[in-house]
Amino acid sequence: MSVTAPIARAIRRTSGARAREVNEAELRATLSTYRELSDEDWRRPSPCAGWTVRDMLAHTVGQYEELPRPWVAVRRIRWARRTHPALGPLDGHNEIQIEDRQGVPGRELIGALARYAPQAIIAMRRLPAAVRRRVRPSVLYPEAKALPEDSMDYLYRVLMVRDTWMHRMDLGDATGAAPVLGGHDREVMDQVVLDLALTWTGPAAELDLHGPAGGNHLLGSGAPAAVVRADAVDLARHLSGRRVRGTLEVEGDPGARSVLMAARVVF
Secondary structure, X not given: OOOOOOEHHHOOOOOHHHHHHXXXXXXXXXXXXXXXXXXXXXXXXXXXXXXXXXXXXXXXXXXXXXXXXXXXXXXXXXXXXXXXXXXXXXXXXXXXXXXXXXXXXHHHHHHHHHHHHHHHXXXXXXXXXXXXXXXXXXHOOHXXXXXXXXXXXXXXXXXXXXXXXXXXXXXXXXXXOOOOOOHHHHHHHHHHHHHHHHOOOOOOEEEEEEOOOOEEEEEOOOOOOEEEEEEHHHHHHHHOOOOOOOOOEEEEOHHHHHHHHHOOOOO
């Protein structure tokens, strides 16, 4: 076991300037991936329960549409309370995003994403950082209180791209195609590891993640009592509550495995 891996809690939050680059890179990757789909692919079930590939894109379009137009989110939340009372505010709102574009073909949804996503990135970037830090997403979604930072700043710098990125991984799972990973994917995954580290209660463990988005980090502090080995995307799948395609290997202190299996990160 190594004691030289950098401490995961020391990972820096994505800066505002870097967030724009990462968001734009992920948007290009997502659009490119959707444009390669066949007509049959749109009807395939996605890893998101009850959603097809087309539904998943409709949700993503809705997310970006709402950032520069918060009144659209408010309308959807209110309508969800009436039509999906058994769901929480966030899940109900997500269903309305899909229902609002129920009859829109997948190819048209690609155009909508290409239109709304750049507007959302610009709108978030233009908000002064001080304002982004003060605005609380939990005002609309009580679930946001569980975020590491209940702020629009965290949403802009971390969560906006993470949600889109994870759904691109979902798209690969639905179609069987391996996702193309590039330079920005490591930034996305580093922020996932940071959020995992902030809530880690197990023994110190070296995290050895494979693949282009991977890297080595130390969860906890001190000499590692365990080693966690996994593909980076598989760790993200696990932490989001999705089914893992490969394996999560844990060697050493069994307490590390218990904590890892119970760990979740907001996507």
